[in-house]
Amino acid sequence: MGGYVVAIDGSQESMDALRYAIGLARDTGANITAIHIVVPNQQFTAGDTAPTSFAEAERDILLSNIEDAETRGQELLDEASAVAKQEGLEIETGLLYGEPVERITEYADENEFEAIFLGHRGTSERYEGLFGSTAKNVAGRATVPVTIVR
Numbered sequence: 001m002g003g004y005v006v007a008i009d010g011s012q013e014s015m016d017a018l019r020y021a022i023g024l025a026r027d028t029g030a031n032i033t034a035i036h037i038v039v040p041n042q043q044f045t046a047g048d049t050a051p052t053s054f055a056e057a058e059r060d061i062l063l064s065n066i067e068d069a070e071t072r073g074q075e076l077l078d079e080a081s082a083v084a085k086q087e088g089l090e091i092e093t094g095l096l097y098g099e100p101v102e103r104i105t106e107y108a109d110e111n112e113f114e115a116i117f118l119g120h121r122g123t124s125e126r127y128e129g130l131f132g133s134t135a136k137n138v139a140g141r142a143t144v145p146v147t148i149v150r
Helices: 012-028 054-086 100-110 125-131 134-141
Strands: 004-007 032-038 092-097 115-119 146-149
Touching: 004 012, 004 100, 012 032, 012 054, 012 115, 012 146, 032 054, 032 100, 054 092, 092 100, 100 115, 100 134, 115 134, 134 146
Parallel strands: 004 032, 004 115, 032 092, 115 146
Antiparallel strands: none
Protein backbone atom coordinates (compact mmCIF):
# COMPACT_ATOMS: atom_id res chain seq x y z
CA MET A 1 0.00 0.00 0.00
CA GLY A 2 2.74 2.48 0.93
CA GLY A 3 2.08 5.96 2.29
CA TYR A 4 1.83 7.10 5.88
CA VAL A 5 -0.09 5.67 8.83
CA VAL A 6 -1.17 8.05 11.60
CA ALA A 7 -2.35 6.77 14.99
CA ILE A 8 -5.30 8.82 16.28
CA ASP A 9 -6.19 8.50 19.99
CA GLY A 10 -8.23 11.61 20.73
CA SER A 11 -5.32 13.67 22.04
CA GLN A 12 -4.46 17.05 20.56
CA GLU A 13 -0.98 15.68 19.85
CA SER A 14 -2.36 12.91 17.63
CA MET A 15 -4.31 15.47 15.58
CA ASP A 16 -1.13 17.56 15.33
CA ALA A 17 0.64 14.42 14.05
CA LEU A 18 -2.10 14.06 11.42
CA ARG A 19 -1.68 17.67 10.29
CA TYR A 20 2.09 17.19 10.12
CA ALA A 21 1.68 14.04 8.01
CA ILE A 22 -0.77 15.88 5.72
CA GLY A 23 1.80 18.61 5.15
CA LEU A 24 4.41 16.03 4.15
CA ALA A 25 1.94 14.09 2.02
CA ARG A 26 1.19 17.22 0.02
CA ASP A 27 4.89 17.49 -0.85
CA THR A 28 5.49 13.79 -1.50
CA GLY A 29 2.14 12.65 -2.92
CA ALA A 30 1.91 9.94 -0.24
CA ASN A 31 -1.43 8.46 0.84
CA ILE A 32 -2.48 8.71 4.49
CA THR A 33 -4.36 6.16 6.59
CA ALA A 34 -5.53 7.23 10.05
CA ILE A 35 -6.05 4.39 12.51
CA HIS A 36 -7.53 4.16 15.99
CA ILE A 37 -6.87 1.23 18.31
CA VAL A 38 -9.68 -0.14 20.48
CA VAL A 39 -8.11 -1.70 23.57
CA PRO A 40 -10.69 -4.18 24.96
CA ASN A 41 -9.00 -4.82 28.31
CA GLN A 42 -8.96 -1.11 29.23
CA GLN A 43 -12.73 -0.69 28.84
CA PHE A 44 -14.21 -1.31 32.29
CA THR A 45 -16.95 0.54 34.17
CA ALA A 46 -19.68 -0.46 36.58
CA GLY A 47 -22.85 -1.95 35.07
CA ASP A 48 -26.34 -0.52 35.72
CA THR A 49 -28.23 -3.71 36.58
CA ALA A 50 -27.41 -6.48 38.99
CA PRO A 51 -25.93 -9.43 37.07
CA THR A 52 -27.08 -13.02 37.59
CA SER A 53 -23.48 -14.26 37.52
CA PHE A 54 -20.02 -12.77 37.58
CA ALA A 55 -19.17 -14.18 34.13
CA GLU A 56 -22.34 -12.71 32.64
CA ALA A 57 -21.65 -9.35 34.24
CA GLU A 58 -18.11 -9.32 32.96
CA ARG A 59 -19.22 -10.20 29.42
CA ASP A 60 -21.98 -7.56 29.40
CA ILE A 61 -19.67 -4.85 30.74
CA LEU A 62 -16.95 -5.75 28.25
CA LEU A 63 -19.32 -5.87 25.26
CA SER A 64 -21.08 -2.59 26.05
CA ASN A 65 -17.76 -0.86 26.65
CA ILE A 66 -16.19 -2.23 23.48
CA GLU A 67 -19.21 -0.86 21.60
CA ASP A 68 -18.72 2.52 23.31
CA ALA A 69 -15.01 2.42 22.47
CA GLU A 70 -15.81 1.54 18.84
CA THR A 71 -18.28 4.43 18.59
CA ARG A 72 -15.75 6.83 20.11
CA GLY A 73 -13.00 5.51 17.84
CA GLN A 74 -15.14 5.97 14.74
CA GLU A 75 -15.98 9.53 15.82
CA LEU A 76 -12.26 10.28 16.16
CA LEU A 77 -11.57 8.83 12.70
CA ASP A 78 -14.44 10.85 11.22
CA GLU A 79 -12.92 13.95 12.81
CA ALA A 80 -9.54 13.04 11.29
CA SER A 81 -11.19 12.70 7.86
CA ALA A 82 -12.82 16.12 8.29
CA VAL A 83 -9.48 17.71 9.25
CA ALA A 84 -7.84 16.17 6.17
CA LYS A 85 -10.68 17.30 3.92
CA GLN A 86 -10.27 20.89 5.22
CA GLU A 87 -6.63 20.57 4.20
CA GLY A 88 -7.70 19.36 0.75
CA LEU A 89 -6.75 15.71 1.21
CA GLU A 90 -8.78 12.49 1.22
CA ILE A 91 -7.55 9.89 3.70
CA GLU A 92 -8.35 6.27 4.51
CA THR A 93 -9.33 5.29 8.04
CA GLY A 94 -9.32 2.05 10.01
CA LEU A 95 -10.47 0.81 13.43
CA LEU A 96 -8.13 -1.84 14.85
CA TYR A 97 -8.26 -3.93 18.01
CA GLY A 98 -5.60 -4.95 20.51
CA GLU A 99 -2.55 -3.61 22.26
CA PRO A 100 -1.60 -0.26 20.61
CA VAL A 101 2.16 -0.75 20.18
CA GLU A 102 1.70 -4.22 18.65
CA ARG A 103 -1.19 -3.25 16.39
CA ILE A 104 0.35 -0.01 15.09
CA THR A 105 3.65 -1.67 14.20
CA GLU A 106 2.05 -4.84 12.78
CA TYR A 107 -0.38 -2.80 10.68
CA ALA A 108 2.45 -0.67 9.31
CA ASP A 109 4.38 -3.83 8.36
CA GLU A 110 1.41 -5.72 6.90
CA ASN A 111 0.46 -2.79 4.67
CA GLU A 112 4.00 -1.72 3.77
CA PHE A 113 3.62 1.84 5.01
CA GLU A 114 6.65 4.09 4.54
CA ALA A 115 6.32 5.85 7.91
CA ILE A 116 4.33 6.01 11.15
CA PHE A 117 3.19 9.29 12.73
CA LEU A 118 1.87 9.67 16.27
CA GLY A 119 1.56 12.20 19.04
CA HIS A 120 4.13 12.50 21.81
CA ARG A 121 1.60 12.25 24.64
CA GLY A 122 -1.50 10.18 24.07
CA THR A 123 -4.71 9.84 26.05
CA SER A 124 -3.26 6.86 27.93
CA GLU A 125 -0.42 9.00 29.31
CA ARG A 126 -1.64 8.40 32.89
CA TYR A 127 -0.64 4.74 32.39
CA GLU A 128 2.87 5.62 31.26
CA GLY A 129 4.42 4.74 34.61
CA LEU A 130 3.03 1.23 34.25
CA PHE A 131 3.32 0.58 30.52
CA GLY A 132 5.89 3.04 29.21
CA SER A 133 5.20 5.56 26.48
CA THR A 134 3.32 4.20 23.46
CA ALA A 135 5.25 6.58 21.21
CA LYS A 136 8.61 5.47 22.59
CA ASN A 137 7.69 1.79 22.32
CA VAL A 138 6.36 2.13 18.76
CA ALA A 139 9.61 3.87 17.79
CA GLY A 140 11.62 1.06 19.35
CA ARG A 141 9.65 -1.72 17.67
CA ALA A 142 8.80 -0.32 14.23
CA THR A 143 10.63 -1.39 11.10
CA VAL A 144 9.88 1.91 9.31
CA PRO A 145 10.67 5.51 10.30
CA VAL A 146 8.53 6.87 13.16
CA THR A 147 7.77 10.56 13.57
CA ILE A 148 6.66 11.59 17.07
CA VAL A 149 4.96 14.99 16.98
CA ARG A 150 5.05 17.20 20.10
